[in-house]
Amino acid sequence: MTTTVPDLHAVQSRTVRTLSIAQVFSGLGNGSTLALGSILAVDLAGSEAWAGAVNTALTLGTAATAIPLSQLALARGRRAALTTGLGAAIIGAGLMVAAVLTTGFPLLLAGAFLVGLGSAVNLQARFAVTDLAVPARRGRDLSLVVWAITIGAVAGPNMVGPGAVLAGWLGIPAQAGPFVISAAGMVLGVGIIAVFLRPDPLLTRRALDGNANEHSGPTGGKNxxxxxxxxxxxxxxxxxxxxxxxxxxxxxxxxxxxxxxxxxxxxxxxxxxxxxxxxxxxxxxxxxxxxxxxxxxxxxxxxxxxxxxxxxxxxxxxxxxxxxxxxxxxxxxxxxxxxxxxxxxxxxxxxxxxxxxxxxxxxxxxxxxxxxxxxxxxxxxxxxxxxxxxxxxxxxxxxxxxxxxxxxxxxxxxxxxxxxxxx
Missing domain, CATH: 1.20.1250.20 (MFS general substrate transporter like domains)
Known part of the structure; x- marks a missing residue:
């Protein structure tokens, strides 16, 4: 049987393009949450003491899920981990819309926590692009994926105006509109990764290193x-x-x-x-x-x-x-x-x-x-x-x-x- 060796340069170029484009859309959720989080928290909780609660929930969501997502990447590859994280973030954006509709503060915090998985995906994406990178270009490839976040990070806070217009069309409160746009952006990000992040860079690296059958990585069952x-x-x-x-x-x-x-x-x-x-x-x-x-x-x-x-x-x-x-x-x-x-x-x-x-x-x-x-x-x-x-x-x-x-x-x-x- 003949083993097909992939064109690593072509695969890496495709990986860089795919993750960079996906980052543009996946960054919208965090930007909208950061821009409106404190305002919504005060409105729904009724006290300025809770102003930082949404951003705290967002950050904790990222911290709590970074390692589980890396474990999923070890078991099933980068594509599975990144799409799972963004899928959870889409649900989080939906919960934030529901929180505005129902004035439910706990729903708001739960949504922000799940949106934090989108940030965990953004962090993991910068490492995913290094799986097949040659050492001489590793820093530049990683930085291009980080740079792509700029568009989503800057556009997200500016979704308030377009979001309000969209909310008017949908007949929902104006503050819910930006999160609808964020969810749509993350859906595009999931689709881009699911369709175009092929072959999976981590699984390809593992196969090249002769570890194609290793699914648990070096943790050996440890915490x-x-x-x-x-x-x-x-x-x-x-x-x-x-x-x-x-x-x-x-x-x-x-x-x-x-x-x-x-x-x-x-x-x-x-x-x-x-x-x-x-x-x-x-x-x-x-x-x-x-x-x-x-x-x-x-x-x-x-x-x-x-x-x-x-x-x-x-x-x-x-x-x-x-x-x-x-x-x-x-x-x-x-x-x-x-x-x-x-x-x-x-x-x-x-x-x-x-x-x-x-x-x-x-x-x-x-x-x-x-x-x-x-x-x-x-x-x-x-x-x-x-x-x-x-x-x-x-x-x-x-x-x-x-x-x-x-x-x-x-x-x-x-x-x-x-x-x-x-x-």
């Missing part, structure tokens, strides 16, 4: 959290990569989540309400652009300079960002510049750190470590957001920035120590 942790303990470079990614995400979420409140306090006294909202929206848009728009540049730098130097450059950018927000909190230009640099630093660390994680492990070890990385990254974001609120009340916005700087410095020292241990 997947423990399996991921043990892989990182045995590979200091992989541990350094995860440390950097987790710290960068926690810092980015903490500072970003407190910036709108800080800007409202600073600008509210000197500008009208609409001017303040416009300024905040402009700043957050620039921050999101910093996170995603230049990710191909970060991928190019990763392949050109190496993952570790690019991670360290990103950590330095994060230090500069929180220095600006902490030392010039009353200057809105400095705060805006700080938020842009915060996004750029996050982008560099996330792209290069993810590439470093893949490069430092054998193929059979990658998926459990990737699931562990995504789960801890999401938990760190939730913890950063939760801790930033009380810190803001106690020590103000400059204090939040100072704590963020300390975390970046500590993570950088750990990264350097682990790299020395590897050498």
């Amino acid at each position: 997947p959290w423990r399996a991921g942790w043990q892989i990182l303990r045995a590979h200091p470079t992989a541990a350094a990569a995860v440390t950097a990614v987790v710290a960068a995400h926690a810092v980015m979420v903490a500072v970003m989540s407190m910036t709108p409140l800080h800007m409202q306090h600073q600008a509210g006294a000197t500008a009208g309400h609409l001017d303040t909202i416009a300024l905040i929206g402009f700043t957050i848009s620039l921050h999101i652009a910093g996170m995603y728009a230049l990710s191909p540049v970060m991928g190019w730098l990763t392949d050109r300079l190496g993952p570790t130097p690019t991670v360290l450059t990103g950590m330095g950018t994060l230090i500069t960002a929180v220095a600006l927000t902490g030392l010039a909190p009353g200057h809105m230009g400095a705060v805006t510049a700080g938020l842009v640099l915060l996004g750029l630093g996050w982008s560099a660390v996330t792209v290069a750190g993810s590439t470093l994680l893949v490069s430092s492990l054998a193929p059979a070890q990658r998926v459990p470590a990737q699931g562990f990385s995504d789960a801890t990254m999401s938990l760190a974001g939730a913890a950063g957001a939760a801790a930033a609120g009380p810190a803001m009340g106690l020590i103000g916005y400059p204090g939040v920035s100072a704590l963020a700087a300390l975390l970046v410095i500590a993570a950088t020292l750990v990264l350097l120590r682990l790299n020395r241990a590897t050498r």
Whole structure:
């Protein structure tokens, strides 16, 4: 019997195109949830104390399902894991529509949790594109999939207007309309992955490595959290990569989540309400652009300079960002510049750190470590957001920035120590 060897270049090009296009549509759900979540939470719960509940549920949904989705990828391939996660997110968008129709707060939280699986899919997609990537282009291929999120992430919050028009046509409340659009976008994303992500990149890699019959991966029946942790303990470079990614995400979420409140306090006294909202929206848009728009540049730098130097450059950018927000909190230009640099630093660390994680492990070890990385990254974001609120009340916005700087410095020292241990 003759074994057909696939054209890996053609398969990889198809994988990059498929996942990039799918990311455009799958990102719509998170964008709409982030834009309307706090407003709906207050409306349905009747108290501002619940304003952060939807975003917390969204983040916890990502954290809780990153490892199960990686286990599903090990058992049945990337296509099964990505379509399952997006399918759950579509149900979540439907629950959020139902929550608006019935004014049900628990339904809103359940929907946000399931929409969080869409974010877990977005995270796993960046690793899926590296399964068959050649080492010299691994960073660039990964960064292209990250870049594709830009369109959905920016378009999602702007679905409020079109969503209201659609809601009028459907005879439902205006706030439900954006989630109908989000669900439709994710349906397209599922269809694109289901039809075009063939052959499955992870299963193809496994077949090429002679492990076609292995369905449980390297966990050996162990708790997947423990399996991921043990892989990182045995590979200091992989541990350094995860440390950097987790710290960068926690810092980015903490500072970003407190910036709108800080800007409202600073600008509210000197500008009208609409001017303040416009300024905040402009700043957050620039921050999101910093996170995603230049990710191909970060991928190019990763392949050109190496993952570790690019991670360290990103950590330095994060230090500069929180220095600006902490030392010039009353200057809105400095705060805006700080938020842009915060996004750029996050982008560099996330792209290069993810590439470093893949490069430092054998193929059979990658998926459990990737699931562990995504789960801890999401938990760190939730913890950063939760801790930033009380810190803001106690020590103000400059204090939040100072704590963020300390975390970046500590993570950088750990990264350097682990790299020395590897050498």
